[in-house]
Amino acid sequence: xxxxxxxEAFSSPSEELALLPFNFxxxxxxxxxxxxxxxxxxxxxxDEINKLIDLKVxxxxxxxxxxxxxxxxxxxRQKSQQQLLALRLRSRMSFLREVTPLHMFxxxxxxxxxxxxxxxxxQSTDRSxxxxxxxxxxxxxxxxxxxxxxxxKIEFQGGEPLLNFGLIKMIVSAAQAKSAVLSKKVDFxxxxxxxxxDDTILAFCKANEILLSTSLDGPADLHNxxxxxxxGNSYELAVSGIRRAREALGPDRVGALMTTTExxxxxxxxxxxxxxxxxxxxxxxxxxxxxxxxxxxxxxxRYTAESWLDFYRRGLRRVLDINHQGTPFREFYSSLVLxxxxxxxxxxxxxxxxxxxxxxxxxxxxxxxxVFASDEGRMLxxxxxxxxxxxxxxxxxxxxxxxxxxxxxxxxMSLTQCAPECSTCVFESHCGANPVHxxxxxxxxxxxxxxxxxxxxxxxxxxxxxxIMDESPRDAAILRRWAxx
Amino acid sequence: MTLALSGTADRxxxxxxxxxxxxxxxxxxxxxxxxxxxxxxxxxxxxxKRVIQDSHEAIFAIDDGTGCFLSSEGLPRRAITVPxxxxxxxxxxxIGIHTPSRKxxxxxxxNSRHNxxxxxxxxxxxxLMCSQPPKDIDDxxxxxxxxxxxxxxxxxxxxxxxxGGEPLSDSVEFIGLLADCRDQLPKTAVQVxxxxxxxxxxxxxxxxxxxxxxxxxxxxxxxxxxxxxHDYVVQAKGAFDETILGIxxxxxxxxxxxxxxxxxxxxxxxxxxxCRWIARNLSFVDHVALMGLENTGFAIANExxxxxxxxxxxxxxxxxxxxxxxxEVNVSVYNLQRCVLAQSVWPYAVQSISDWKNAFxxxxxxxxxxxxxxxFFSSGRPRRSKAISPIL
Ligand code: SF4
Ligand code: SF4
Numbered sequence: 035x036x037x038x039x040x041x042e043a044f045s046s047p048s049e050e051l052a053l054l055p056f057n058f059x060x061x062x063x064x065x066x067x068x069x070x071x072x073x074x075x076x077x078x079x080x081d082e083i084n085k086l087i088d089l090k091v092x093x094x095x096x097x098x099x100x101x102x103x104x105x106x107x108x109x110x111r112q113k114s115q116q117q118l119l120a121l122r123l124r125s126r127m128s129f130l131r132e133v134t135p136l137h138m139f140x141x142x143x144x145x146x147x148x149x150x151x152x153x154x155x156x157q158s159t160d161r162s163x164x165x166x167x168x169x170x171x172x173x174x175x176x177x178x179x180x181x182x183x184x185x186x187k188i189e190f191q192g193g194e195p196l197l198n199f200g201l202i203k204m205i206v207s208a209a210q211a212k213s214a215v216l217s218k219k220v221d222f223x224x225x226x227x228x229x230x231x232d233d234t235i236l237a238f239c240k241a242n243e244i245l246l247s248t249s250l251d252g253p254a255d256l257h258n259x260x261x262x263x264x265x266g267n268s269y270e271l272a273v274s275g276i277r278r279a280r281e282a283l284g285p286d287r288v289g290a291l292m293t294t295t296e297x298x299x300x301x302x303x304x305x306x307x308x309x310x311x312x313x314x315x316x317x318x319x320x321x322x323x324x325x326x327x328x329x330x331x332x333x334x335x336r337y338t339a340e341s342w343l344d345f346y347r348r349g350l351r352r353v354l355d356i357n358h359q360g361t362p363f364r365e366f367y368s369s370l371v372l373x374x375x376x377x378x379x380x381x382x383x384x385x386x387x388x389x390x391x392x393x394x395x396x397x398x399x400x401x402x403x404x405v406f407a408s409d410e411g412r413m414l415x416x417x418x419x420x421x422x423x424x425x426x427x428x429x430x431x432x433x434x435x436x437x438x439x440x441x442x443x444x445x446x447m448s449l450t451q452c453a454p455e456c457s458t459c460v461f462e463s464h465c466g467a468n469p470v471h472x473x474x475x476x477x478x479x480x481x482x483x484x485x486x487x488x489x490x491x492x493x494x495x496x497x498x499x500x501x502i503m504d505e506s507p508r509d510a511a512i513l514r515r516w517a518x519x
Numbered sequence: 520m521t522l523a524l525s526g527t528a529d530r531x532x533x534x535x536x537x538x539x540x541x542x543x544x545x546x547x548x549x550x551x552x553x554x555x556x557x558x559x560x561x562x563x564x565x566x567x568k569r570v571i572q573d574s575h576e577a578i579f580a581i582d583d584g585t586g587c588f589l590s591s592e593g594l595p596r597r598a599i600t601v602p603x604x605x606x607x608x609x610x611x612x613x614i615g616i617h618t619p620s621r622k623x624x625x626x627x628x629x630n631s632r633h634n635x636x637x638x639x640x641x642x643x644x645x646x647l648m649c650s651q652p653p654k655d656i657d658d659x660x661x662x663x664x665x666x667x668x669x670x671x672x673x674x675x676x677x678x679x680x681x682x683g684g685e686p687l688s689d690s691v692e693f694i695g696l697l698a699d700c701r702d703q704l705p706k707t708a709v710q711v712x713x714x715x716x717x718x719x720x721x722x723x724x725x726x727x728x729x730x731x732x733x734x735x736x737x738x739x740x741x742x743x744x745x746x747x748x749h750d751y752v753v754q755a756k757g758a759f760d761e762t763i764l765g766i767x768x769x770x771x772x773x774x775x776x777x778x779x780x781x782x783x784x785x786x787x788x789x790x791x792x793x794c795r796w797i798a799r800n801l802s803f804v805d806h807v808a809l810m811g812l813e814n815t816g817f818a819i820a821n822e823x824x825x826x827x828x829x830x831x832x833x834x835x836x837x838x839x840x841x842x843x844x845x846x847e848v849n850v851s852v853y854n855l856q857r858c859v860l861a862q863s864v865w866p867y868a869v870q871s872i873s874d875w876k877n878a879f880x881x882x883x884x885x886x887x888x889x890x891x892x893x894x895f896f897s898s899g900r901p902r903r904s905k906a907i908s909p910i911l
Contacts (some may be wrong), residue, residue, distance in 0.1 A: 037645070040823065041751045043756070098745070118763065
């Protein structure tokens with residue numbers, strides 16, 4: 035029928051094409067990994083990327099279609115792709131709408147453990163010196179409830195917070211009263227080694243829907259070596275605590291985190307099996323953080339980013355195999371990264387965001403009333419570095435803390451969107467600024483990324499996940515399930 | 520079996536004041552009447568006698584096939600008589616009639632789940648497979664006819680579809696009609712089949728949103744992830760950009776949107792790419808419908824460019840559905856038979872073909888899936904997959 039036009043009539047000539055912003059990195063002699071403005075990945079050959087940059091693409095050549103669908107090129111008179119990218123970016127960044135949803139209360143510095151890498155805790159029975167006072171807690175709560183989030187989480191930290199259970203009870207009931215008046219929802223978490231868990235505490239947690247978060251480093255000998263306490267039974271107490279808490283509160287009301295020390299590196303399978311044995315639904319493979327005593331005791335430099343990545347890759351392999359054997363089980367850090375890579379959900383997780391989450395993601399109220407921009411910032415202060423101490427509960431309010439020059443400087447100077455190396459990095463959309471880490475390791479919130487072990491780990495993890503997604507459909511199917519839900 | 524939805528009345532009298540009228544059928548003895556729009560259905564000479572005895576109501580007489588009972592004298596003053604092929608018409612149905620020519624169209628069938636109003640035959644696309652080939656004519660009278668019909672519809676009607684042409688060709692009038700639906704049929708879900716290009720204009724989206732209809736959805740076709748492929752299918756350069764922009768503006772204002780992909784030789788081979796793109800970029804739409812082609816209208820003329828045996832895209836379609844499901848996009852497959860679909864797609868396959876043009880073939884008789892199968896279009900020039908065979 036003559037009234038219909040042939041396909042060629044609808045092609046745009048190349049002078050009507052324009053490039054959209056994208057980042058890329060060489061992955062092989064002829065190969066490039068390319069990401070668009072919102073971090074969708076596509077692989078191109080060197081020849082293809084050169085053609086693309088010169089806009090030597092024509093509808094029908096296959097490259098045009100791939101580049102157009104991936105938002106690398108657009109028609110210079112078209113608007114929809116730019117609007118689409120704007121909308122998706124807005125969704126990805128909308129974690130910024132919930133300002134300071136997390137508030138940590140260090141109710142005591144005292145602890146009955148003496149872990150070598152612990153940055154902060156004190157072996158002391160002197161309550162007056164290392165416990166938070168009721169007045170300080172009350173002021174902290176006032177500040178917490180000033181933040182604009184519709185829902186806040188209060189996390190109890192230590193030391194071992196259960197050593198000051200009385201104050202926890204007071205804060206919970208005061209927060210609930212405020213929550214009712216100000217119609218701001220409030221959730222609670224206690225970060226504890228569970229050694230002091232008893233029926234009274236469990237009943238209290240149950241009645242107030244309080245979550246427990248604990249540490250479990252792996253098998254008994256490893257855990258007990260990492261976490262010495264009188265009696266040498268940290269592992270036994272943690273495991274029986276997890277079991278009891280799951281029974282009393284429900285299986286999803288207690289979580290465990292592990293820390294990788296040098297001694298862990300060769301034992302990732304055993305560590306994972308420990309989590310599996312306890313019926314937990316996943317594991318968070320975490321590197322050791324470079325703070326406080328961890329640096330002082332030279333723990334931090336005991337292993338490199340590459341040896342940690344090797345540990346992570348073996349662990350992920352083990353986790354995937356567990357899934358293939360029929361048990362759903364996740365590696366949580368990969369889940370977060372995959373959610374960023376495969377969806378536009380807003381992820382405010384502290385290591386994976388820019389603007390950084392210091393202050394505007396979390397505030398920490400120290401036992402003595404000092405307010406910090408992050409938990410790591412508080413740990414730095416214990417070794418004399420006050421870079422992330424924003425003020426004091428008696429002298430400040432939410433506004434003065436969050437608008438302090440110190441905080442604004444650290445956040446704005448560390449933005450990955452404009453940082454050298456990051457701004458052109460193919461992984462930028464899924465990465466994070468992490469100013470505290472770079473301050474601690476390089477003395478500068480921005481940091482020189484090629485020297486950063488954080489950067490090395492991020493790149494290593496993302497490259498590894500992409501490789502699995504490309505090479506193993508079987509594994510990819512599992513990884514896709516972890517994204518987003 | 521295909522129902523005839525339009526035809527010519529044998530007689531039509533008593534409409535002297537109007538050239539176009541909308542009437543509703545009612546049962547013999549039903550006392551309800553709506554300002555003279557109700558016509559009593561008469562099927563036999565007995566029926567006719569009763570009407571004449573009881574009252575002087577207007578009648579809608581359907582020939583019983585013999586042609587005799589209608590010859591009797593004494594028809595009421597207002598009467599329409601139609602041939603026997605319209606015996607499916609029943610009380611509650613609504614009909615639009617052009618009295619000088621006696622041409623009429625069934626606008627609404629009370630017993631059907633698939634009521635749709637054609638709003639106009641004009642369209643700014645010219646799709647290769649259009650089932651309702653666009654005409655550039657002044658047919659704005661149709662909007663009036665619909666406006667008159669709405670008060671006559673059953674308030675319990677579950678859904679109504681507006682189709683075209685492009686319903687938003689006269690956007691102000693059409694959006695006014697949506698406000699009428701909101702007021703007169705508050706319980707009825709309304710679906711508008713539109714090419715979406717009009718929504719690239721913010722003022723049209725704003726007007727649409729202001730109607731604040733409780734259950735309104737715009738169903739908009741997207742045929743590819745790439746501009747020139749979509750533009751070729753709809754035969755309009757620049758359409759892809761406007762359509763996508765329109766979808767974004769609707770969603771930005773919280774309006775409901777369904778994305779539709781009609782599957783034919785231009786779109787089916789790339790359906791996985793298209794659905795990957797939808798999953799990544801438009802995952803916030805309310806529904807995605809992947810639709811088998813109805814071989815009618817332009818689709819027959821363009822068969823050489825369009826025909827593909829559904830069995831040849833079975834695997835790609837299964838992967839495409841998978842990708843959408845994994846992205847938590849609400850997806851359905853329309854118009855395709857179970858025996859040409861991968862079993863993984865069955866839970867998403869819907870019996871979508873309107874009852875008046877839906878059929879099965881003799882192969883289907885022993886099939887265990889027949890009661891769940893979409894079956895075939897009986898309209899146009901049906902073409903079937905070589906893979907049709909009963910599931911036993
Ligand atoms: S920290 Fe490293 S991986 Fe992350 S965006 Fe910057 S350069 Fe890329
Ligand atoms: S044989 Fe007929 S009823 Fe059975 S699946 Fe095929 S088309 Fe449907």
